[in-house]
Amino acid sequence: MARLATRFVCTECGAAAPKWTGRCEACGAWNTLEAEAPSPGAGARKAGRAAGRGVEFVGLAGETPLPERIPVGISEFDRVLGGGMVQASAILVGGDPGIGKSTLLLQAAARLANAGKRVLYISGEESVAQIRLRADRLGLRDAPVSLASATVLADILGALESEKHASLVVIDSIQTIWDETIESAPGTVAQVRSNAFALIRAAKTQGFALMLVGHVTKEGALAGPRVMEHMVDVVLHFEGDRGHQFRILRGAKNRYGATDEIGVFEMTGRGLAEVANPSALFLAERHGHVAGSAVFAGLEGSRPVLMEVQALLASNAGGSARRSVIGWDSGRLSMLLAVLDSRCGVKLAGHDVYLNVAGGLRVSEPAADLAVAAALVSAATGVPTDPETVFFGEIGLSGELRQVAQADLRLKEAAKLGFSRATLPRRVAGGNRRLATPDGIVLAEYGHLSDLVAATAGRASRSGDEI
Structure with a gap:
């Protein structure tokens, strides 16, 4: 019998290659090929495959009831999920080590268990004693959560088959689960893909919601094959800087609700606390009348969030100017600096530019362009922005200001x-619906970025400064 050859699978796109190369030929990613040993008997099964019975096709018309949801009991978590967990759904939660994934899921499991639901928490990374210590610290010792420490897939599936009334099963984490029939170590491409498929199939068959904890790479992407993200129904990213107390739960995929929703939490000594008003929290330490600061009125999913954008300029006598960005796209900052230089005459080429979104939140929408530009112009002139003004709007390459949703x-x-x-x-004029302006808000509308620069320059001249 010929020896089965090992193939190499790309962790980014799932493409297979007969030998290892530094670059995946399918997606172009570097250093993403991992060895995967084929399962024995695959060729024989293919040769002896019987003819299928076919599938039944139906039309688009018809009545389909809305999926039944189970509220977790943590409002910020339920917001990201779209109102709660859907039965027989699979949820993948990823985040940096130590960011609070296990803490969040243990709190969610305890809330559901206290509400009378059957909850199973299976950990492959910690012992039962370690989980109990965390529960003591969080004040959850009395929650009727069923704990287990296991890593063998067959044992876990055997235990789940006997559970007829489970509402939620938590697996922490999928990279620690091991299938004895696959000749590779836990956490490899073959193990993660096969184990995730088996657990998701069990969830769909038995009707319980499944939460999988996933490790992330040093770039912040979920580790393992990207096909795992396609198999699950919901993908959540738990973000934050361990130097900040804020944590952001962001929905990247949701088959049962809207994506890009966020839930905001604060890490405390008693676990993760919900933040009902994140705008007030992000602006709590803001000091008005400081040059280089502007308040951005952003939108995360369906939730408006106000946050502070900070810019700092430092003279650079020689060498290439430095551009350092935290919480925003560095390429978009380079574009704005070019627009300010070419279209508005604000010369910043001889300065190091430092940009920060305070609070640890990452902004991705182009509506932040105007707030970033206002912070840069304020830093260049030394004139603070109005502390009672918010900014939002997209900026084009010609310097025009574009409306946002x-x-x-x-x-x-x-x-x-x-x-x-x-x-x-x-x-x-005549192109948009009437804007519902709240009472007490005065609008300053500009058509071009140079109008904002001119207004700031007028304030600078009155105060004796120059651009």
């Missing part, structure tokens, strides 16, 4: 937190 929600959040003015792109 959900301006009403952004203004409403600003008014709720006591802001009295908003700087935003000018509305096109």
Whole structure:
């Protein structure tokens, strides 16, 4: 019998190659090929495969009831899930080591168990004694959660088959589960893909919700084959800097709800506490009348969030200027600096530029362009932005200001937190619906970035400074 050859599978796209190369030919990613030993008997099964019975096709028309949801009991968690867990769904939660994934899931498991649901918590990384110590620290010792420490897939599946009334099963983590029939170590491509498929199939068959904890790579992406993200119904990223107390639970995929929703938590000595008003928390330590600061009225999913954008300029006598960005896209910062230079005459080439989104939140929407530009112009002139003004708007390469979605929600959040003015792109006459401006908010609308620079320059000249 010929020896089965080992193949190499890309962890990014799942493409297979007969030998290892530094670069995946399918997706172009570097150093992503991992060895995968084929299962014995695969060729024989293929040769002896019987003819299938076929599948039944139906039309699009028809009545399908909405999926039944089980609220976790943590409102920020339920917000990201779209209102709660769906029965027979698979949820993948990823995040950096020590960020609080196990803490969050243990708190969620305890809430469900206290509500009368059958909850199973299986850990392959910690012993039962370690989980109990964490539960003591979080004040959850009395929650009726069923704990187990196991790593062998067959043992876990055997235990789950006897559970007829389980509502939630937590696996912490999928990289520690081992299938004895696969000749590779736990955490490899073959193990993770096969074990995830087996556990998801058990969840779909028996009707319980499955939560899988996934490790992340040093780049912040979920470790293991990307096909695992396609198999599950929901992908959640638990983000945050361990130097900050804030944690962000972000939905990257959700087959039963909206994506890009966020839940905000604060890490405390008693675990993760919900933050009902993240805007107030992100702005709690903001000091007004400081040059280089602007408040951005952002939107995370369907939730408006106000946050502070900070910019600092430092003279660079020689060499290439440095661009350091935390919480925003560095490429977009380079674009804005080029627009300020070419279209508005603000020369920053001889300065090191440092940009930070305070609070540890990462912003991805282009609506932050105007707030970043206002912070940069403020830092260049030394004139603080108005502490009662929020900024939002997209900036094009010609310097024009473009409108962004959900301006009403952004203004409403600003008014709720006591802001009295908003700087935003000018509305096109007759081209857009009427903007519902909250009482107490005065709008400053600009059509081009140079208008904002001119207004700031006017304030600088009155105070004796120059750009």
